[in-house]
Amino acid sequence: MVPLMSERLRTSLGPLTLANPFVNASGTYGYGVEYASFVDVARLGGVSVKGISLLPRPGNSPPRTCETSAGMLNSIGLANIGIDVFLAETLPQLRELGVTVIVNTFATSIEDFVELAARFDNETGIAALELNISCPNVHAGGMHFGVSGAAAAEVTGAVRAVTDLPLMVKLSPEAGDIGEVARGVESAGADMISMINTIRGMVIDVDRRRPMLGQKMGGMSGPAIKPLGVRMVYEVFQQVSIPIIGMGGIASLRDALEYLMAGATAVQVGTANYSEPGISLRLADELEAWCSERDLTVTDLVGCAQGD
Amino acid sequence: MKYLHTRITEVTYPARDHALLRFAAAAEDIPAVPGEFVMIRGDWGCHPVLPRAFSLVESGAHGAVLVKAIGPGTQLLESMKVDDELVVFGALGKGYRIDDSGLRPVLVAGGVGVAPLLFLARELAARGQRPLFLYGAGTEHDLPLADEIAEVAELIITTEDGSVGEQGLITAPLQRALQDGADSIVYTCGPNGMLKAVAGVSQSHNTPCQVALEAPMACGMGTCKGCAVPIPDGSFKYVCYDGPVFDAEVIYGAADE
Incomplete structure (x- = not known):
């Protein structure tokens, strides 16, 4: 059992300190409260909640998910309850449970991102704000903020101006130059970067001779994309000085260690939550044991694979 | 709601390509009504990644599910043996509402x-x-x-x-x-x-x-929003937590529509 504050596992991301480096990724763990009856959600490093928009969103036409080799596609379309219900009903439950809450938020315009951030800024019980500028599953907006350094910097700067919350920006692997986007959000005042969001893929139903998903394409996640995520964290680590939360296909201790050694200060676990909703706590326990055997801390590991 | 790392206790083969898997429910029984389901995955590495949803055939001190080998996940489950490890969570969803008015x-x-x-x-x-x-x-x-x-x-x-x-x-x-x-x-x-x-x-x-109903599902408990089915008013129901059992008119509409 990981104590709530293990010295070995505690990890510092600028203004945000996590008790352990395992955060459950947005879109794969609901609002966290759904798991509280059988997972000790307060012991998680954090929960990044399902992306919140100004208005509730019903989501895309089904089918919305299908499996791929060692992974899956989703085209959920950011179905969510909207900020009003989240603040009135969900956030109080999260506060009561003692969850380290990272509010993932999504909009299709800078004005809406700013309005969301300003409203979250007034609330207690939010550890950090994560801007989703990289969702591949909505037609308007979404990913276009995340594929150019200038656009990413503009939205980050506008949000930075209205909130003092620790600010995390989630990057897309579809940027032509993810380092440029990372530098852009750093220069605009982001406190940290989370990466990578899903990358678009397609599965064809050969019987129907049509794409399997209702939206034809979906965001690919799971172990199949891990080498892509590790490579990108390794590259971005060399180009920014703000901390990185690495994600993409983490399903074992070794996967998490790869991200830390590439340069991540914390990690997010996504698709693996579906097969094992308590996996992040198990991995935290395994990381504690691994570090203890070697008399290391998480901080010792960050970026240790860099260099010749 | 339970979350179990358990083992298969009995396997029978009630028809070609079908297996009935029984597993121990650990300390407490699995409470369930007919129509509720469990998410199941074996210890088989990273492919396929998702667990599979199965209606319970039995609940209580043992759970039991009927597997028909169709795709990679169900083929792996159908080939499992006594003592193989399973991750099981459930019972999930809303089952049949049994009539007690004499119909x-x-x-x-x-x-x-x-x-x-x-x-x-x-x-x-x-x-x-x-x-x-x-x-x-x-x-x-x-x-x-x-x-x-x-x-x-x-x-x-x-x-x-x-x-x-x-x-x-x-x-x-x-x-x-x-x-x-x-x-x-x-x-x-x-x-x-x-x-x-x-x-x-x-x-x-x-x-x-x-x-x-059945639908492709990732989480099984209402969080991923994957198992949407469109209903006549243009909105969606979610098979895993609004269902899987629905009154037929909710899904297909009333007679006069």
Whole structure:
């Protein structure tokens, strides 16, 4: 059992300190409260909640998910309850449970991102704000903020101006130059970067001779994309000085260690939550044991694979 | 709601390509009503990544699920042996709401959709009822658990190729049953096309009908929003937590629409 504050596992991301480096990724763990009856959600490093928009969103036409080799596609379309219900009903439950809450938020315009951030800024019980500028599953907006350094910097700067919350920006692997986007959000005042969001893929139903998903394409996640995520964290680590939360296909201790050694200060676990909703706590326990055997801390590991 | 790292305690093969897996429920029983389901995954590495949803055939000190080997995940499950590890969470979703107003229960199963309905038939038998059980399949090899059904229900089988039972679709004996005048309630589970046809026949006889749906699912508990089904008013229902059992008119609309 990981104590709530293990010295070995505690990890510092600028203004945000996590008790352990395992955060459950947005879109794969609901609002966290759904798991509280059988997972000790307060012991998680954090929960990044399902992306919140100004208005509730019903989501895309089904089918919305299908499996791929060692992974899956989703085209959920950011179905969510909207900020009003989240603040009135969900956030109080999260506060009561003692969850380290990272509010993932999504909009299709800078004005809406700013309005969301300003409203979250007034609330207690939010550890950090994560801007989703990289969702591949909505037609308007979404990913276009995340594929150019200038656009990413503009939205980050506008949000930075209205909130003092620790600010995390989630990057897309579809940027032509993810380092440029990372530098852009750093220069605009982001406190940290989370990466990578899903990358678009397609599965064809050969019987129907049509794409399997209702939206034809979906965001690919799971172990199949891990080498892509590790490579990108390794590259971005060399180009920014703000901390990185690495994600993409983490399903074992070794996967998490790869991200830390590439340069991540914390990690997010996504698709693996579906097969094992308590996996992040198990991995935290395994990381504690691994570090203890070697008399290391998480901080010792960050970026240790860099260099010749 | 339970979350178990458990082991398979018994495997039987009730039909070709089908396995009935029993697993221990650990310290507390798994409470469930017929129609509720569990998410199951074996210890097989990172492919396939997602667990699979199965209606419970039994609950209590043991859970049991009926697996038909179709894709990679179900093939792996169908080949599992006693003592193999399973991650199980459940019971999940909303099951059949069993009528207690005296309607005659008519259970309509298609293929592997038999699983929750055998559970329901046994539940009804425990209440002293002997339901009518209509069981359809393509051929004689796709009728698992028919003997178990016959112990607790009046069983009528149809096959499309006529290899056993009546030749044709399950809607034919359903038409006859609902024409005989007794006030009935239909509980059904099976392929989507069959469910819609069964709901239509029920509706034409003003008979209430509850359908158990299936959809691709990742989380099983309402968080991923993957298992959406569109309903007539243009909104979505989620199979895993609004269902999997729905009143048929919620999914297909009322008669006058």
